[in-house]
Amino acid sequence: MSSAAEAEAKAVAAVAAISTRGVARDFTAGQQTIRVLHGIDLDVRAGELTYLVGESGSGKTTLISIMCGILWPTEGEVRLFGTDIYHLSDSDLVDFRLRNVGFIFQQYNLIPAIDAASNAAVPLIAQGMDRLEARDRAIELLAALNIADQADKLPNQLSGGQQQRVAIARALVHQPRLIVCDEPTAALDARSGRRVMDLLREVALADDRSVIIVTHDNRIFDLADRILVLEDGRITHDGRDMPKDH
Template structure:
């Protein structure tokens, strides 16, 4: 059994550009511990979102292997990978991806409903999480009736509601004011400190840098820094 929550070995990713293939990730090797809040930083285009999408089982690598809690996820069939993601992974997208015909509570409850929980029970559990995120009063509203920050918090609730073992976040505080962003990060940190879970966050938000346990920095599709020295974070600028 691996001592790491996530183990990435030799991961590379190519994307087609015209008749060519452009390599955007180069031989990534990294392990992520459970019970820690790990930040992934770097300039736009450095490969951060591509890497976390591969770790979360959303985007297949061109080369390499990814193990999530002792499961080689790209050895799974497509159907088994979907089931594994549903049971074990929560992904907070930078674009909120809320369903316009569902209320905030119903959107947040989707992973529970998809896993077979009774709809009413799933929605009640989602409401409790929306309350923690300070938007319980928006639970019955539709996405079009919510601000960007409120939609972001609904997306965060959806990622956390089924208590996944791996939570992957792409700029979770980008649309939030300082107070709301701190509330979200306090919740994510509370989740991350559980010994059986791992949280990876892509961010440029220097308001929350002090909460990181570990920093991975990327440049040109490669990891250039891996450590616990937060000084590197203070060199990053919030866009």
């Protein structure tokens, strides 16, 4: 790489929400080592709604797990808002994630023994906020997602779509700078899915935030600022629209 190109790459990385360089990840199965990511170089800009698309087994979940500090890379570097996260201590990395990252899991991962508002308030309580204040803030967000009337119900009393919206509220309630979503509209009808995506897009457009969404839902492709296609652990497409062969 020329000195000018290297300087440009460093400048981009300095303003990127996420910057990865040479990220690879191996998994071991018996005596066999399988490489599922192959040297990913990627900059995700703040204020951007980015989709990550690919077939099952292409490495999507592994990549987003590495980008937000859940899974260590075998090789490479990850900077999140300028911080080299894999050079943090374990406790500092946990604290960094708590303050900066919101997760929306495909399986929701709600706590069965507490109601919807308390589930949505978990990140605020973990940061030390008073429980009643945290709950009030969570209910405000549940109202924005049109399920405030379900605030006192346990997860097993909610439909799949309602549980997903509680999970979305939990991811947004502490106003993280990065929101990572795994199929956030999969369990929702078209109207509810659009409402959720409008909210996520509003969040993504903030200058100091970024949203990454793993999705196969072609109903929402038009909302993306950027679509990345991952195939066999490599990014094969990076653009505003899906390639015609997908």
